[in-house]
Amino acid sequence: MTMRFVPVPLLTDILVWLLVASAVAFGVSSKKNPLARAAWRRIGRNRPGVVAATILVLFVAVGLLDSLHYRKRLDATAPGQSAVYAVEALSLLDAIAAPLKERNEKTYSAPLATRSYAKETLETRDAAGVVRGVRDFPRLEFGGAHLGEDEAGRGRDIVKKILVAEVFAAALFALIAGGTACALARRGAKDVRGVDLSPARAWKAIWCGETEFSWNAVLGVVGAALVLLAPIVFLCVDYHVFGTDKVGQDVLYQILKSVRTALVIGLVTTLAMLPLAIVLGIFAGYFRGWIDDVIQYVYTTLSSIPGVLLIAAAVLMMEVVIDTHPQWFVTAAERADVRLLALCGILGLTSWTSLCRLLRGETLKLRELEYIQAAQAFGVGHARILLRHILPNLTHIVVIALVMDFSSLVLAEAVLSYIGIGVDPTMISFGTMINNARMELARDPIVWWSLASAFVSMLALVLSANLFADAVRDALDPRRAG
Amino acid sequence: MFAYLVRRLLYAIPILIGVNIITFTLFFVVNTPDDMARMQLGVRRVTQEAIEKWKAERGYDKPLFMNRAASGAGVLTDTIFFTKSARLFVGDFGRAEDGRDISKEIASRMGPSLAVAVPTFLLGVFVAVVFALVLVFFRASRLDFWGVVLCVAMMSISGLFYIIGGQYLVSRLWRLVPISGYAAGLDAWKFLVLPVVIGVVSGIGASTRLYRAFFLEEIGKDYVRTARAKGLSEAVVLFRHVLKNALIPILTGVVVVIPLLFMGSLLTESFFGIPGLGSYTIDAIRAQDFSIVRAMVFIGSVLYIVGLVLTDISYVLVDPRIRLE
Numbered sequence: 001m002t003m004r005f006v007p008v009p010l011l012t013d014i015l016v017w018l019l020v021a022s023a024v025a026f027g028v029s030s031k032k033n034p035l036a037r038a039a040w041r042r043i044g045r046n047r048p049g050v051v052a053a054t055i056l057v058l059f060v061a062v063g064l065l066d067s068l069h070y071r072k073r074l075d076a077t078a079p080g081q082s083a084v085y086a087v088e089a090l091s092l093l094d095a096i097a098a099p100l101k102e103r104n105e106k107t108y109s110a111p112l113a114t115r116s117y118a119k120e121t122l123e124t125r126d127a128a129g130v131v132r133g134v135r136d137f138p139r140l141e142f143g144g145a146h147l148g149e150d151e152a153g154r155g156r157d158i159v160k161k162i163l164v165a166e167v168f169a170a171a172l173f174a175l176i177a178g179g180t181a182c183a184l185a186r187r188g189a190k191d192v193r194g195v196d197l198s199p200a201r202a203w204k205a206i207w208c209g210e211t212e213f214s215w216n217a218v219l220g221v222v223g224a225a226l227v228l229l230a231p232i233v234f235l236c237v238d239y240h241v242f243g244t245d246k247v248g249q250d251v252l253y254q255i256l257k258s259v260r261t262a263l264v265i266g267l268v269t270t271l272a273m274l275p276l277a278i279v280l281g282i283f284a285g286y287f288r289g290w291i292d293d294v295i296q297y298v299y300t301t302l303s304s305i306p307g308v309l310l311i312a313a314a315v316l317m318m319e320v321v322i323d324t325h326p327q328w329f330v331t332a333a334e335r336a337d338v339r340l341l342a343l344c345g346i347l348g349l350t351s352w353t354s355l356c357r358l359l360r361g362e363t364l365k366l367r368e369l370e371y372i373q374a375a376q377a378f379g380v381g382h383a384r385i386l387l388r389h390i391l392p393n394l395t396h397i398v399v400i401a402l403v404m405d406f407s408s409l410v411l412a413e414a415v416l417s418y419i420g421i422g423v424d425p426t427m428i429s430f431g432t433m434i435n436n437a438r439m440e441l442a443r444d445p446i447v448w449w450s451l452a453s454a455f456v457s458m459l460a461l462v463l464s465a466n467l468f469a470d471a472v473r474d475a476l477d478p479r480r481a482g
Numbered sequence: 483m484f485a486y487l488v489r490r491l492l493y494a495i496p497i498l499i500g501v502n503i504i505t506f507t508l509f510f511v512v513n514t515p516d517d518m519a520r521m522q523l524g525v526r527r528v529t530q531e532a533i534e535k536w537k538a539e540r541g542y543d544k545p546l547f548m549n550r551a552a553s554g555a556g557v558l559t560d561t562i563f564f565t566k567s568a569r570l571f572v573g574d575f576g577r578a579e580d581g582r583d584i585s586k587e588i589a590s591r592m593g594p595s596l597a598v599a600v601p602t603f604l605l606g607v608f609v610a611v612v613f614a615l616v617l618v619f620f621r622a623s624r625l626d627f628w629g630v631v632l633c634v635a636m637m638s639i640s641g642l643f644y645i646i647g648g649q650y651l652v653s654r655l656w657r658l659v660p661i662s663g664y665a666a667g668l669d670a671w672k673f674l675v676l677p678v679v680i681g682v683v684s685g686i687g688a689s690t691r692l693y694r695a696f697f698l699e700e701i702g703k704d705y706v707r708t709a710r711a712k713g714l715s716e717a718v719v720l721f722r723h724v725l726k727n728a729l730i731p732i733l734t735g736v737v738v739v740i741p742l743l744f745m746g747s748l749l750t751e752s753f754f755g756i757p758g759l760g761s762y763t764i765d766a767i768r769a770q771d772f773s774i775v776r777a778m779v780f781i782g783s784v785l786y787i788v789g790l791v792l793t794d795i796s797y798v799l800v801d802p803r804i805r806l807e
Contacts, residue, residue, distance in 0.1 A: 297496065297497070297500065298500075300497055301497050301500035301501055301504065302504070303786075304497055304501060304783040304786040304787055304790075305501055305504070305505075305779055305782060305783050305786075306742070306745065306778075306779070306782035306783070306786065308748060309763070309775065309778055309779045309782055310779070312763075312767045312775060313505065313508050313509070313775055313776075313779060314508060316767065316770055316772070316775065317508050317509070317512050317513055319521075319770075320513045320517045320518065320521050321512070321513065321517075323520075323521060324517050324520060324521070407638065411638075411640050411641075414640045414642055415640070415641060415642065415748075415749065418642055418749070419748065419764055419767055419768070420767060420768045421767060430640075434640070434642050434643075434646075438642070438646050441646065441650045441654070442654070451643075451646065455639075455643055458640060459635075459638055459639060462638040462639075462640075463634065463635055463638040465638075466634050466637060466638050467634065470634070
């Protein structure tokens with residue numbers, strides 16, 4: 001018996017999962033350190049920060065679901081034969097959102113519409129049985145198809161679905177909120193005054209914001225998300241909630257797919273950037289002398305080339321390599337994936353200089369401190385001093401820089417895709433969505449939904465990343481933490 | 483001071499050589515001229531003769547570093563490195579794919595670029611300083627809080643949306659100014675208003691927040707307390723004492739981008755059809771015209787290094803305590 005599917009671990013999938021796992025591991029392991037614990041507590045008390053973090057977790061969850069790829073076995077395989085698998089690599093998200101992915105219309109349609117955006121000549125049979133061509137908006141193949149002849153019942157149907165969704169959302173929220181309160185009480189959590197919490201008291205403490213961690217912010221975001229997202233989930237089965245684009249693809253599906261691209265760009269880039277910045281920054285600051293001169297020369301040279309141009313030059317060269325070696329890639333998804341990975345690498349290679357400069361400066365300061373001199377006097381080796389005494393004291397700078405870079409990388413992706421040096425044109429991302437949608441405003445009546453959806457979802461992602469970055473900086477930066 | 487500047491400029495030479503080596507490696511070593519020819523002529527069904535012809539027309543048929551076939555100095559000068567990379571130092575940028583002289587093209591496109599970039603830059607700094615002053619004047623109030631939130635929200639919107647939204651609202655819906663285009667002379671103003679305003683608005687969130695931080699840092703200093711203790715009003719303290727001192731980090735921070743204004747803005751120019759260096763660069767990237775991209779990389783690095791030197795000079799000019807040794 002062969003499997004129904006075969007997993008296809010794309011490179012970016014592995015890296016994204018590894019990064020998220022190591023971020024979680026880093027968070028858990030830092031709990032042992034009292035200073036780090038205090039910093040976590042400061043973030044937990046920062047309400048805007050917790051709100052932003054909760055929203056980010058939702059985005060990351062979507063991205064992670066979309067980072068588990070597999071290939072389906074084709075049904076046509078005869079029993080004796082070896083299994084044949086589909087060429088297209090699907091993700092778990094594609095499987096969950098299969099209705100969104102598969103039900104494509106012919107072209108544009110407005111959000112929640114039952115009819116297409118463009119008129120077509122429809123053949124109708126009149127009373128005498130004569131076929132006649134009429135110019136009209138054709139019914140959509142899938143959007144509102146369940147209504148049948150009763151197109152006028154659309155408004156009622158939508159309101160009914162929203163109401164059901166809200167009832168469902170309320171029930172689910174009550175379950176989650178009650179569960180949180182009970183879990184807090186059972187864990188023996190205390191409120192800010194140090195009073196033990198019973199489930200009922202725990203609920204009150206959460207509501208009034210008297211818990212150590214801002215649980216009310218988390219539950220507020222979860223509640224708001226349920227209220228907003230439940231109707232979308234309930235409606236997306238029968239309608240195109242955010243409309244369809246030029247080739248009839250559901251815009252909601254495109255947004256879900258864009259999240260992964262944005263996450264990969266924002267996370268994997270740091271992987272390319274970190275080793276260079278940390279190793280070179282620490283070496284330059286610690287050893288000084290000619291090592292410092294060489295490293296300074298390298299990063300001054302790199303940073304003197306305008307960023308976009310350096311990226312453009314590198315991406316153009318990468319395209320030449322990919323185009324002249326088509327034999328390297330089996331599927332289009334793999335080619336797009338390698339291109340995305342290469343883009344992350346290029347972005348990382350062009351953006352490590354500022355972090356490197358920061359780390360060099362901080363290391364210069366640290367190496368003059370007494371405890372380092374004491375370590376040197378005891379005969380501790382360079383490697384040990386760097387790893388045990390200098391690197392841990394630089395973590396806050398690294399973490400702050402990483403979190404702050406995330407949002408600018410997501411924004412950069414959109415601009416690069418517009419210029420034509422971003423992700424593969426076949427890969428769905430915020431950049432390609434905006435790029436495809438920007439000419440649509442010139443149509444009459446205008447096609448606003450693609451652009452508006454991309455705008456709102458990108459704003460939600462970048463704004464929460466920015467707010468979270470502020471919270472992390474406030475908590476970790478010793479000059480700010482009062 | 484003079485000796486320092488000379489040393490600084492001398493230090494620029496190895497950096498420019500480094501830039502040159504990086505671009506040369508990217509454009510000629512990672513990919514051979516053969517690859518580029520295939521790219522330009524279409525990957526499939528291209529004959530070796532066509533490639534050779536393409537290379538010969540553009541002078542890519544020479545050896546990379548050493549030409550053993552040539553005689554005398556030609557061993558070094560009759561090579562791709564010398565003709566394509568070393569010549570950049572004397573301002574010889576060669577020809578673009580369409581055969582036009584890149585230097586001439588750059589000279590004629592500088593004007594429109596500056597016409598957009600300079601007003602955007604000046605207005606942007608001015609408006610951000612004013613907003614930051616207002617926020618600081620009402621610091622720790624509700625206005626300050628929501629002002630900062632607004633700044634963060636504005637920072638979180640992609641520059642593309644500002645341009646697309648602005649063009650749609652102002653040019654299409656209200657029909658106030660033409661959507662895109664450019665005219666020489668004084669008629670240019672109606673094409674410039676919208677790009678400048680959008681440029682200012684899209685940059686305002688980040689700079690207001692940064693300048694507010696500068697002002698707040700300054701306000702915590704001892705001389706401000708002294709000024710208040712003398713009985714000066716908050717407005718006088720802010721405008722006469724804090725403003726002057728906070729302008730130091732603001733001015734020295736923006737000096738580095740002044741030379742880069744020559745490069746124009748990629749997005750603005752290409753969306754508004756302004757024939758400047760930014761749209762020239764974007765067109766070159768899209769057409770995969772390597773000679774233009776190489777020239778722009780070189781010019782950009784030169785301008786950045788000039789900016790660094792200007793920053794050093796500006797430190798001395800605005801703060802007499804600093805001496806460059």
